Amino acid sequence: MTHGFRVASLCLSLGLLVSVVACHDNKPAAETRPAANVDVINVALRDVPVVFEYVGQTESSQQVEIRARVNGFLEKRVYTEGSLVHAGDVMFVMDRKPFEAALDAAQAELAQQKARLVTAQANLDRVRPLAAKNALSQKDLDDSVGQEQAAAAAVEGARANVIGATLNLGYTTIVAPVTGLSSFAKKQDGSYIDATNSLLTYVAKLDPMWINFSLSENEMLDLRTQTQNGTLKLPPIGKLEAVIVLADGSIYPERGYIAFTDASLSSETGTYLIRAAMPNPTGSLRPGQFVRIKLLGALRTSAVAVPQSAVQQGPRGAYVWTVDKDGKAQQRAVETGEWNGNDWVIKSGLHPGDHVVIDNTLRLMPGVPVKANLVATPPAAVNIGGPDGGATGGQQAGAAGASGPAAANANAGANAGTTAAQPTAASGASGALGEHTALYFASGSSSLDAQSADALAAVARRLVAEPGMRVAISGYTDSSGSQAANQRLAAARAATVRAALVVAGVKIERIEMRKPAQIVANDPPDKSRRVDVMFSPAAGG
Structure with a gap:
């Protein structure tokens, strides 16, 4: 009986299995996933515009020193400090009385010498006919001729003295030689002016404005190499168009x-100075501003460029989706170059004739059939937008659009420039902070000297290249003079450094502003002109 029960159970199990298999066979086949609709472009070699981007600083195209040309007392300042003055406008008036007296004396001397000349000429007129008749000796004639010539020379000397006295009197009215922005008066009414303190103020011409920026030796060599091998086409220097982006991200309307x-x-x-001339008819640009300057007109020749939306980032780097000859999606690793406008230049990984997917990439998998719709390649364009426009952020701002080894060289140069500008282990009121860059300003001014401006540009490039790095900015106040004025000047200098870093693309939350430190007696004299930029992975207090 037990054997019969087992046989019955086995038959029942086999029956159920057959039923299940039969039910499974009767189910409809699973629906095949439809092919994704994608737009593709046909890769072709073309010329792509390139935008070079740098950090620059504005400078007056003609900054004129207004100096007194004569010694005397300053009677009155006529102009309003900081106002726009026009060529010929009166700025200062000196005491005229001594010079008017000197002019009167010179004119009196001229009249006296003219009278002597008249007498000498009359005497000569009398002597000459008598000498002709031998009534007078030849010596008498020679003496009369000499007296007449000496009197004539004395008249010319007296006339020159009158001209000099007239000029000196005119120099007591000091006018603006150019149209521009005036500075503050360095001498007040009643001051005695001589050759040692003749500087009265400055006038800075505003139109046009110069934009100064620097190109490192590595960048210059890289540009030269690309130009010689034909991958980069540069127009003549005068044809490179300049556009500037202001600190708030707005585009300056004029082009230089x-x-x-x-x-x-x-x-x-270790850099080359380059200067752009920028029209400034309204005077909105002022000397000393930090701006981002973009140069237009260069072309990347015979380049492979795809829209930015086609390039994806994965664990192994950048890649694009392509459609092969069988209509299936394939993933292709690429090496990217500069990023400008709507295009991303592809240095390697794509070839002419490849079909690159430019949209709907989230639905793609390798080997999956797709329905490709061939569309026209978007025209190449440049991007002169605000802080987020242009190439791949600030990293390529200092590398002239280079990437790969060239960009690495540029970044290395940036780091070298930073450490060359007096890196030390700084410690003091803020505690030990590691390496820092010391920047120096002109005495009594919030404008950097040329060497420190280049060092600050190197600091900006390093911060852009190292997003995890932060900085703390701290100045120094002089122990002499007005304490309040010294603190305001130190704060203004620190603000200048911060503004330059923000313009270069460094986020403001990565910058810490610290109170200026007081210098002590054993500090070097130029420390009062210094602002320290201290590097730290987490620059906190």
């Missing part, structure tokens, strides 16, 4: 051009 490139490399900074 490159007006000057230094012929020699600076031995102090």
